Amino acid sequence: MIKVYSSSVIEAPADAVWAQVRDFNGLPKWTPFVAESRIEGNLPADKVGCVRNFRLKDGGVIREQLLTLSDYDYECSYSILESPMGVENYVATLKLTPVTDGNRTFAEWWAEFDCAPEKERELAQGIGQGVFQAAFDSLKGLLRK
């Protein structure tokens, strides 16, 4: 089991950051790598159990299922159902915590998954930096405006 953990500080109140990230169908709006997304079966994007089906800008298609959505804890977790990444048992959580000192947001994003041993390093780097940190950076840019 591989664990990847990324965290950052976003210069905006937690409510504002949460408003941006709680939309499970909203990846194209705030991440730099998703081209388009839809929720399967026409379900609401905040119905726990719904599946987002999205296409990356590099062409890969990923299906992810919403496992947890907490407006109380600012927390969202999901699993990968299908992806070209070569991961199994992938579960990720995105969580926000207010930083009272400066009214900012501490954002954490972590994932656990299994994969072939020779792909561990590349995937850990790709997910931790290429996905989570890249999305944090994009979020910082959006919320600064």
Add this chain to the structure above:
Amino acid sequence: MIRVTRSAVIDAPIGRVWEVLRDFNSHSAWHPAVGESNIERNEPADQVGCVRNFFLKDGNHIREQLLALSDRDHVSTYCILDATLPMKNYVATVQLKRVTDGDRTFWHWQSTFDVPKGREKEFSDLVGNGVYEGGFAGLRSFLRKPGARAAPSGATIQAQAVVATAFGGPEVLRYQAVQSASPGPGEVRLRQTAIGVNYIDVYVRKGLYRMIEPPAAIGMEAAGVVMDVGDGVGHLLPGDRVAYACPPPGAYATVRTMSADQLVVLPEHVDDETAAAVMLKGMTAEYLLHRTYRVRPGQAVLVHAAAGGVGLFLCQWAKALGAKVIGTVSSEDKARLARANGCEFPIVTRDYRFAREVKNLTNGRGADVIYDGLGREAAAENLEALAVTGHWACYGQASGPQDALPDLGAKSGTLSRPVLFHYTAQRPMLEEIARNTFEALRNGTLRVDIRHRFPLAAAAEAHRELEARRTTGSVILLP
């Protein structure tokens, strides 16, 4: 019930912030509102249950008790026992989290408590602003203070280690203060919790294996908790429980900074002491029985030092593989122990005479495989005890190095001189060997019996016992 929450980002790595905050008595050094403070009864400041007895600079007097401390989660929880302030049921939790973006620290400080009616706002401001926000500012300036601690990028921690001051007997080992540098690229820093003692440590101390230049710390095996992580380490996080068995020497230490390559994360069912006892010796048994030679059911296996650290694991595992396990031991007590661990036929010998007995036990055939940690003294007997086309795995040399190649042609025998660290040099193989070893612990094939625990400072005594053949099973050191 009032709940107060404050949080802040501190511009320093989590290991450095935690190093200060985990010390329950450090607040008098960094908190601007705290005056004199002592831990009652001289207990260590990281002992759960200890009580800090302190004055605020405004004259108030408070006693607080440490309720929980986790180096894994970076959490400290404490309560007020008595105070000259009218606060009741006060329980507070400090939690740190790593901000990977910039290697900073998120600090969350929360409490719940009761105060007299009408004074809620007064006290929630006092705690939130005076104590918590004042504390954030105080710690920030404490960490910036030159000299008090090293700069954030190079936070060096004072640690203790057992150092070989020269090559020689156990008396060359000294327990002394050392510096543990903050981890560089590819490295992590561990707070070590249990350390394995192995015969190789004796060879290193004597200079028989030239793996150190004295003065230098020795030791090859330990378990611990990751404190902080250098750049480019993908598989570990602060707080992970890990263990290792690898060169270079240096495991006899309270805190160690080392390459992350050889660390494996411990599954929940393997506790730290078990890990320190099993990483080197259990993984050695794994590769000797499955990789150097693949033991099959019904084969005769001869295990020397069958009641020793590796010996017991070899007996347990070979028995589980269906082998006929013959062992040599130096006393009746050790014979009983070996028998209880799967060695069906322990031979008691103090002068390395066993070949005749082995032949008797195998209808004259000899052993299909010999696991030999003895070396020179037993060479002739081993050749005699070996079956035709048998394999002789010489993985140690307790009685001195074996110089001449034995006459293997007499038996079409094969000889190997295997070393664990070659088998585990590549990460996929290391993980496979570790996984199989942990699984053998889980399913009961391997049973760890730690009979000898020494304080780290008494490492020399542990070596004396080991060399005098007075130990059985695993020996560990506790920092």
